[in-house]
Amino acid sequence: MYKIESKNVDFYYGPSQALKNINIAIRSNTVTALIGPSGCGKSTYLRLFNRMNDLIDDIKISGQVMIDGEDIYGKGINVDSLRKNVGMVFQKPNPFPKTIFENVAYGLRVNGIKDKKFIEERVETSIKQVVLWDEVKDKLKKSAFELSGGQQQRLCIARALAIQPSVILMDEPTSALDPISTAKVEELIYELKAKYTIVIVTHNMQQAGRVSDRTAFFYLGELVEYDETKKLFTNPKQERTQNYITGRFG
Amino acid sequence: MINEIKITKRKKRNQAIAFWIFRLLSYSIVAILFIILSFIVYKGASVINWGFITKMPEEGMTKGGIYPAIIGTLCLVAGSMVFAFPVGVLAAIYMNEYVKDGIIKKIIKQMTNNLAGIPSIVFGLFGMSLFVNKLHFGDSILAGSLTLGLLALPVVIRTTEEALKAVDNTFRQASLGLGASKWQTTSKVVLPIAFPNIITGLILSIGRVSGETAPILFTVAAYFLPKLPTSIFDQAMALPYHLYVISTSGTNIEESRPIAYGTALVLIIIVLIANLLANGLRKYFGKKVKMN
16 A cells, blocks of 8 residues: 555645646655756645645635545545644744753644653653764753754754654755755665655755655646656656656756 | 056945945944933932932922832832733734634734734723723732733733744654654744744833833822832832932922933943843853753
8 A cells, every 4th residue: 555645636826827737656764856947837836745735725626535545535534634644844944932951842742742851761762863972962951943954954853753653754954054964964865765654845866866766757736757766866757757857857 | 457456445445435325324323322322321420329229209309219119110020021022022922832824823913913002002092991990909019010011011022922932843743753743842942942032022021011101191100109119009109200209290390400301310220231241141041951
């Protein structure tokens, strides 16, 4: 069974159609990269999976988006628990104005967990998962703003991991980072694959090539091609894909 | 070649002229403020002493102090903030975080703006008919505070809204993305970030409220009341009204002139202290937000 599946998904912002009949199936424990020029709909598509688009007024969606075989836009879906299961990391590192510890503990606290020992354990495990523990273990009570940009982004990933999601969405997670921090985050993505299903939007095609198993190329709201990353980059079926990955447009 | 040098020279000259005009204008603002302040200080400083701020007015307000007026103004400022701050902040939260864009939001917004445009004397009349007469609060600190609170409301709402708008949307998304509810997101993430700027709204409205005369004219202000209020249902003297009284209808206007300037100076100092205090608070909370 597929972890994530979208069937005939159309999406509208007011009168303009942002996604046209998107069909994608994603297996567990893989990294899927969404690429394409600005405005192609890849970010919109990513945000369908945790219903982040719901925050925008005047949107319309049709078709089915399934996670673990359940239609997440169906009746009786609890959006809060969906979002607990589908973590998200954003373009710019956006730690809350709280301590390093409280940033990671936040997701647990808002979900009603009070057990102090459990929270401490989860925080430590999550920070260790993003390989940040040695850098911050002595300053957990300090503000998260004292960390560098790359450290902040890893902290934001830890924050998402703390509530034990099974899917992680990443919206251009390294576009605000320097090359060394980028490399660290990419390495992390590769490691996290063992436990999570990851969908990543990226503008950087080398990055898509490095971290992902499969790649989807979006153009003007359409899914042009979806294939194994290696195939898509070396031997694309569509001319538009070929033109985009060789830099002829976009 | 020569032409080019000429053009460069002219560009430089024009720029210099423009900058000098801007500079002059901005300096003149500072100068005006400085002149007003030094005028008040020059005229009023001589009467200011410990007795002036701790004693009751004496001999038809030509001697003695302005203690009850100071206390009255402080009570009114505090009372109006107790009313306007929570109501205004909650209204702004509702408008910015909960209501979808549309006709209702537009109406509320327009009404808030209209409220800000109403002359303060009209607030006074309204306060008198509603709080003093209809609700039987009488001429009282309660009625005056509520009237002043209404006046401060639009300022509080608008500045709070601006403060909330300035909070980057990804903070909200990150919180919601972790399964937090809208209220958890607002109270635990958005408000703490916006708080230092919300305090600015408080400063602005304190400044406005403490100097208003018209709204308290029919709702609380006493012409001459040489004792302190003991409850919120008492009348009270207030600095701006006291200033008005001794400059226009006192027993001996000429003789009480220095007291008028002294009163003005005290009023200005109170506003100044409130601003400094609130500024300090803003900095303190700004730091604290990052620490928690």
